[in-house]
Amino acid sequence: MNIPKISKEEVENIALVYRLGLSPEDVSRLSSELSNILDQFRILDNVDTSGINPTGHSVSADGAMREDEPSKSLPVNKTLQNAPSVENDYFKVKAVLE
């Protein structure tokens, strides 16, 4: 089979979107690994799905919803307990400007 591989450019783009820092070695390794993973899934192309409705979800629709009743939230010290960095009860994160 002549299967298109996942190019290095595609890997770099995915890394950018996910904010992953990859070395050039990572990029070429992942390019081949991700291509292999895709190949594995191509086996599904052999299944005859004609006459089967598309499935949007693995669970059947049960319509489980909650009533609009507020309840107690967490105390702020619990909320911030695992935060790597805190300032005045805010989570403190690296500057991200958009």
Place this chain on the structure above:
Amino acid sequence: MEDKYEPVIGLEVHAQLLTRSKMFCSCPCIYIDSEPNTVVCPVCLALPGSLPVVNKKAVEFVIMTGLALNGEIASMAQFHRKNYPYPDLMKGYQISQYDNPISLGGNLTINVNGHEKKIGITRVHLEEDVAKLQHINKDQSNKYSLVDVNRSGVPLMETVSEPDISSPEEAREYLLNLRSLLQYLGVSTGNMEDGSFRCDANISIRPKNSSDLFTRTEIKNMNSFRSVYRALEYEISRQVQVVEEGGKVVQETRGWSEERGITISQRSKEFAHDYRYFPEPDIPPIPIESKWVDELRTHLPELPEAKRNRFIDYYELPSYDAALLTSSKTMGDYFEKSMNAKEIEQDKIASKAKSISNWMLGDMSGLMNASNMDITDLKITPSLLRQFTDLVESGTIGGPAAKEVFEEMFISGSDPHEVANSRGLTQLNDKDFLEKAVAKVIDTNEQAVNDFVGGKDTAIKYLLGQVMKETRGRANPAIINTMLLENLKNKSQN
């Protein structure tokens, strides 16, 4: 430029829904008045193992909005994950809707300069609001962001219009009408200043009367109706200039700067977006049965257009008055409470309506604008306005005195009878007192009396003026006129 190009505008409106609890958890929706990070829980913090559960009320609000916009309600609602890495999202994705929005299609009628136009609605869908970031920039080496998660998870309804809007005026009108509709439905406060009602615009230009489409830009960060208008006006002229100079408009997101009055490119490779939508595995699709939709349809409140028509038919108000009085739900409710029409005889309804409408749209609106107040802040209750107009119509207070009483009521919310009495502004109805004043004027103005008896009818005006002076303007001129005529008739017979 106006002759050569026309703008093509589509609007995306995000409205926070007026539910008591958040979209996928039970935290109360009270972030505006809360200390940072005090209305959050494992679900809105996206702690491992937590699971979202859909708020039924929020779904109902979107169905109601879809129905009011003549949309088609889906038989199945499905949520998707919209992935993007930004610290305003705890989960790394926003739960939104992708190809199965709750409501599809529809329209909203607007009226610009007397012309009606239907603006198509693409879709109405449900998603969640995000956390609030504060960017701290102490110096080049000390920049960071502070995150308050309170707002994260508040139900957010997105209404997307077709690119049917062709001017900043139409955009403004569309937003005002949509906001009014949401307020009538009771699904959102529609407050733009506090961010409960937000608008992004997609805008492009094209040669007039052509179906060509140039590249569009997306405008964000418009925080008032005025800034939407200004931003669109600016962006149209910017795009025209780019094209006129032989350039091409670049597809990008631009932020509106209120201070500088311009839109600024936010294009940046660093923020390449690829949302990679996929079905939210934690929320099974929600069937929307027609029985549920029918029940919600039956309970829809009267909507602005229907109310306007009823005001014209029942209260016999001019369409101008009816349109202004129904422009917000609170205004229309205030009017009807003041009318209390059940207590009015049928043949007096129209005149009472016009009188209340005149005071509401005249002095009341003027005073509210001058003090930057909303009708909900008003101290004059509908019942007080009603009593006030009763006093004016019965002649108890009149003319400039009425305005003075109204202003005092506006400031203090006092009872109109009390204001008029305490300020000595009621018209004098004491017959003996008035008789005495008339007699005194006749006695002391021999010349004018003789002129009148001698056939100079206009002399009575002078005498009337003298009586008004004597009573410091509190007499009813019509009654004094009658009294004067009687007295003078006696004189001429003697």
